[in-house]
Amino acid sequence: METIDICKIEDNDILLRYHYLTGFLMVFQHAKITDILFNFDQILLDNGETEDIYHLLAYTGIGMVFARENDVEKAEFYFNKVLEKIYRYPIKKVEDTWRVLNIVYQCGEFYASIHELEASNVLLNYAIKICSDNHVTYYLARAAAQLAQNAIEEKKDKNDILELIYDARAYAKINRNEIKLKELKQLEIAVKKGL
Structure with a gap:
């Protein structure tokens, strides 16, 4: 530029x-x-x-x-x-x-x-x-991951949060977004442990 x-x-x-x-x-x-x-x-x-x-x-x-x-x-x-x-x-x-x-x-x-x-x-x-x-597809994983973060903050049902995480993970796989996949894995572990 x-x-x-x-x-x-x-x-x-x-x-x-x-x-x-x-x-x-x-x-x-x-x-x-x-x-x-x-x-x-x-x-x-x-x-x-x-x-x-x-x-x-x-x-x-x-x-x-x-x-x-x-x-x-x-x-x-x-x-x-x-x-x-x-x-x-x-x-x-x-x-x-x-x-x-x-x-x-x-x-x-x-x-x-x-x-x-x-x-x-x-x-x-x-x-x-x-x-x-x-x-x-570029923004799909990012938007879905932020929706999952929002759901955590809103203290939504664990299964609803996990569904959002899984959606975001699927989108991240499509884009081969390794960074987002790692973040989502950590988020999934935290949610399953009950944060």
């Missing part, structure tokens, strides 16, 4: 895509908060439609940054902006599927982290529905 000269990009859609991808990469690489926010601001200051997918991705990315910094109030402000709009966003292209899934999953994970499990569960189940409707 660093070798791309953004001054030479004339297509606004490509420029917005560059900023959102760079922003998320910076979040996952734990870059400085000011650099990440500046990157997402490039999207938010764009004069295009304010409810387009890039704006929703920017709000999500900013929410993730504030969540990383343990500033729940600010993180929730940005995730709430997304929550109001993501259910109405039409999935027209394959790219939309992946972008919406990213947003929905990140929101679901955030709301779980602040113990708003009802909102988290709705979002994660929506992510699973999108995966099912569009025949994609």
